[in-house]
Amino acid sequence: MAELEAGTTTGPRRARPLSPHLQVYKMMLTFVMSGFHRISGFVLYFGVVLLAWWLIAAAAGPNAYANVEWFMGSWIGRLVLLGYTWALLHHMLGGIRHLIWDTIHGFEPAEREMLALATLVGSISLTVVVWVVGYLAMGGPR
Amino acid sequence: MRTPMRRVRGLGAAHSGTRDFWHQRVTSVAGIPLTIALVVIVIALLGRSHAAVVQILGSPIVAIIMLLFIINMAYHMWIGMQEIIVDYVHEDKLKLASLMANTFFVIAVVFASVFAILKISFGV
Numbered sequence: 701m702a703e704l705e706a707g708t709t710t711g712p713r714r715a716r717p718l719s720p721h722l723q724v725y726k727m728m729l730t731f732v733m734s735g736f737h738r739i740s741g742f743v744l745y746f747g748v749v750l751l752a753w754w755l756i757a758a759a760a761g762p763n764a765y766a767n768v769e770w771f772m773g774s775w776i777g778r779l780v781l782l783g784y785t786w787a788l789l790h791h792m793l794g795g796i797r798h799l800i801w802d803t804i805h806g807f808e809p810a811e812r813e814m815l816a817l818a819t820l821v822g823s824i825s826l827t828v829v830v831w832v833v834g835y836l837a838m839g840g841p842r
Numbered sequence: 843m844r845t846p847m848r849r850v851r852g853l854g855a856a857h858s859g860t861r862d863f864w865h866q867r868v869t870s871v872a873g874i875p876l877t878i879a880l881v882v883i884v885i886a887l888l889g890r891s892h893a894a895v896v897q898i899l900g901s902p903i904v905a906i907i908m909l910l911f912i913i914n915m916a917y918h919m920w921i922g923m924q925e926i927i928v929d930y931v932h933e934d935k936l937k938l939a940s941l942m943a944n945t946f947f948v949i950a951v952v953f954a955s956v957f958a959i960l961k962i963s964f965g966v
Contacts, residue, residue: 738926741919741922741926742923742926744919745919745922745923748915748919748951749951751912751955752951752954752955752958755899755908755954755955755958755959755962756954756955756958758892758895758896758899758958758962759896759957759958759959759961759962761892762892762893765892765895766892785881788877788881792873792874792877795870795873795874796874798870799867799870799871802867830881830885833885834884834885834888837885837886837888837889838888838889839889
């Protein structure tokens, strides 16, 4: 720790050149989808608490589980779940996009735009499909 | 262009080379089928009674898939959050504290979830 402090906070520090950040770029779909990928990952990181809560409640017993069901059934719970579904599916599709890029394919301008659009349209469509199937599995909205 | 050999030998600033990058790819590939499986499991459990949920979650195949999903995701999100922290947190003490908090949070969540699934499975 002492070494770290001496090296960075008390030692002379020259201003280093910084790479340009968000504000200098034109708003483009590829750029927005890049941001969405990080934000959805960030949201899912904290959203995992819901998954843990659900599992712990199921392990704890019927009363604890009833609390989770009550929350998930409320409008705010449904909204959180809808956001969680979209974030999960969007992050999955965005991840597949990155895996395609890892193979050095899909970098042409038209391909980049297509992949970005496919990520967005795909994640929204998949979310709708999952929720329709979910409601059908439960026997209709309730 | 010559490769700076001393950096290669020392594996760069993080001293771990491209390990995090590679492990993030491995866990993302594993995460695709596991995420689809999780969505299917959750849909199958919607609206069921506590007893039915426990019975299904505790069956070996479902429990194993849930365990794989959680452990894989935990490692993936640990690397991801670390990446976000080193990108945006530049003050040393705050950065160290954030990196530590990341580790604590991930370990707490993964242990709690794994414990819950094992408890449901073994029915104790």
